[in-house]
Amino acid sequence: xxxxxxxxxxxxxxxxxTEDSVGSEIKNYxxxxxxxxxxxxxIKTGLYNKITKSLKDSGVEFIELSGxxxxxxxxxxxxxxxxxxxxxxxxxxxxxxxxVIDSSKAIAAGVNYAGDVWDLYTGxxxxxxxxxxxxxxxxPAAGSETSSGSVITNEDGLYKRAxxxxxxxxxxSILNPELxxxxxxxxxxxxxxxxxxxxxxxxxxxxxxxxxxxxLCEATMKTIIDNGLRLMKNPNDYDAxxxxxxxxxxxxxxxxNMGRDGDWASHDIEHELSGIYDIAHGAGLSIIFPAWMKYVxxxxxxxxxxxxxxxxxxxxxxxxPEETALHAIEKLEEFFKAMELPIRFKDAKLPEDRIDEMxxxxxxxxxxxxxFLPIREKDALKILKLAL
Ligand code: NZQ
Ligand code: ZN
Numbered sequence: 417x418x419x420x421x422x423x424x425x426x427x428x429x430x431x432x433x434t435e436d437s438v439g440s441e442i443k444n445y446x447x448x449x450x451x452x453x454x455x456x457x458x459i460k461t462g463l464y465n466k467i468t469k470s471l472k473d474s475g476v477e478f479i480e481l482s483g484x485x486x487x488x489x490x491x492x493x494x495x496x497x498x499x500x501x502x503x504x505x506x507x508x509x510x511x512x513x514x515x516v517i518d519s520s521k522a523i524a525a526g527v528n529y530a531g532d533v534w535d536l537y538t539g540x541x542x543x544x545x546x547x548x549x550x551x552x553x554x555x556p557a558a559g560s561e562t563s564s565g566s567v568i569t570n571e572d573g574l575y576k577r578a579x580x581x582x583x584x585x586x587x588x589s590i591l592n593p594e595l596x597x598x599x600x601x602x603x604x605x606x607x608x609x610x611x612x613x614x615x616x617x618x619x620x621x622x623x624x625x626x627x628x629x630x631x632l633c634e635a636t637m638k639t640i641i642d643n644g645l646r647l648m649k650n651p652n653d654y655d656a657x658x659x660x661x662x663x664x665x666x667x668x669x670x671x672x673n674m675g676r677d678g679d680w681a682s683h684d685i686e687h688e689l690s691g692i693y694d695i696a697h698g699a700g701l702s703i704i705f706p707a708w709m710k711y712v713x714x715x716x717x718x719x720x721x722x723x724x725x726x727x728x729x730x731x732x733x734x735x736x737p738e739e740t741a742l743h744a745i746e747k748l749e750e751f752f753k754a755m756e757l758p759i760r761f762k763d764a765k766l767p768e769d770r771i772d773e774m775x776x777x778x779x780x781x782x783x784x785x786x787x788f789l790p791i792r793e794k795d796a797l798k799i800l801k802l803a804l
Contacts, residue, residue: 417625417675424669426562427588430662434592435466435552438509439474441588445548446507450500451478452520454512455485458554461598467511467552479503484512487690487697488519490534490570496523497533500547508549510586514558514567514610514697520549521566521584537568537577539781546581551589555599556661557607557698559614559668561589569691575777576691591665593657601651605755606698607664608644612637613701614667617683620712620719620788623676633672634726639663641727641751648755681786682708685796688774693766702757703764707803709745712789717741761804771800 429437442449451467458464471478481496499505500523510520524547526533536542553561560566564585569576596604619633640663646656666672685708686700713720721737724730724744733739749759758764775796784790791799 418623418677420675422670422674423582424562424585424671425587426585426669428562428591428665429588430591431658432592432594434590435463435595436470438467438550438552438590439470439472439476441590442471442476442507442509442550443474445550445587446505447475448477448503448505449479449507449509450496450503450505450520450523451480452484452496452508452510452512452516452523453480453482454516455483457598458511461554461595463511463552463554463595467509471509478509479505484516484519486513486515487569487576487694488515488522488567490522490537490568493519493522493526493533493568496520497526500527506547508547510549510551511554513553513555513607514560517549517551517553517558517560517586518566518568520551521546521560522568522579523547524549524584525566525579525581534568534570537570537579542579542581546583548587549584551586552595553589553591553661554595555603555607556591556596556664557603557610559611559664561586561591562665562669567687574691576687578687589665591661593654593661596657596661597652599651601648601756602699603696604647604651604660605644605757606696608640608647608660608755609698609702609752609757611660611664611667612640612644613682613698613705615640615672616705617680618673618676618678619723620679620716621676622716622788626676629672629674629676630722634723636663636666636672637727640667644751644755677787679786679788681788681791684778684785685774685791685799688778689766692770692774693764695764695766699758699764702752702755702759703761703766703803704799706745706749706752706759707799708791709748710802711795711799712786713741713745714738715789720744768804771797771804774800
């Protein structure tokens with residue numbers, strides 16, 4: 417096991433009607449905030465009215481910025497930064513999913529930075545104070561509600577890049593599983609794929625003697641798979657919604673990577689896909705992850721066989737563990753199909769003609785991606801070909 421420091425200070429407020437406490441919670445930090453949200457789902461569902469009432473009841477003044485798109489754009493981030501500067505705002509409330517939260521984090525990081533915020537997504541380190549933020553989560557998926565990361569797309573060149581900084585973790589996050597009943601089936605499935613991928617990125621490691629985190633990962637993956645399938649049958653199953661919402665947070669709050677390094681090549685490759693084609697991140701992952709697995713499994717066949725055995729209940733073929741490893745990858749594909757997700761480019765109607773460009777952009781300014789096995793341009797191209 418590696419040495420590690422674990423600190424995740426986000427306060428989680430979980431359960432029915434918890435969004436009603438948003439105003440009184442914010443009052444502990446600020447009297448004037450930016451209320452940031454997406455394309456209008458929160459207005460349709462009535463959440464907007466509940467949130468603004470709670471803010472008004474607590475005497476919190478708010479300025480609104482809506483219009484965050486899935487795969488959030490840097491242009492709106494720049495608008496948010498201008499508003500915060502002009503209005504002297506020091507706190508941001510994100511109401512929505514990973515895109516709204518990531519856009520809020522980008523604004524929080526950019527307000528006190530003298531240059532253009534995109535610099536912070538392309539290697540310029542943060543040496544300044546970020547604004548504080550909080551979230552009301554409406555889709556369990558990205559895990560941004562407790563993560564230190566933010567992923568933003570620059571329309572200029574269609575680059576999708578990530579930034580990670582400890583103080584970008586939200587001060588608190590409100591998670592009411594009932595708020596996710598209104599999710600379209602496809603978005604529920606994309607969220608399930610993303611959180612499962614967050615665990616798999618951590619699970620496929622070269623570290624040995626990481627039994628506890630292996631088992632925690634396996635329990636989280638089984639919970640995601642079982643309850644994801646339950647939601648396909650009954651989207652209004654509160655208990656399944658609650659399990660998925662908690663699993664999405666646990667998958668990405670860094671507890672599952674204590675003492676181990678993750679891989680993250682599938683995420684990096686996927687970001688090229690959703691950056692260019694604007695598809696949902698989870699749908700990109702259900703296409704890329706199985707292909708990555710097929711390319712790398714020989715690096716540690718036993719780990720893939722263990723994954724098949726403990727997550728998909730396969731018997732390990734002791735004479736031929738490779739057979740179990742390959743069977744495990746098939747089971748993962750079956751699961752994604754049962755969630756009605758694409759597992760190949762053609763399932764998502766994506767053209768095949770930009771895979772060279774994606775492979776090149778992936779390693780722009782770096783030698784490789786991936787911790788389990790280094791993935792360079794030529795490897796990425798082969799992985800993308802396996803995904804066609
Ligand atoms: O914009 P609105 O109208 O709100 O609609 C959203 C959006 O169209 C809709 N939606 C959300 N909650 C809903 C709802 N519709 C009905 N009822 C509800 N309760 O769902 C759509 C997708 O929302 P989005 O926020 O884009 O989804 P998600 O949470 O999957 O976020 C995806 C983004 O997060 C990034 C991804 O790359 C992608 O850009 N990630 C962020 C990470 C992080 N910060 O740590 C890590 C992840 O690996 C990921 O890369
Ligand atoms: Zn993800």
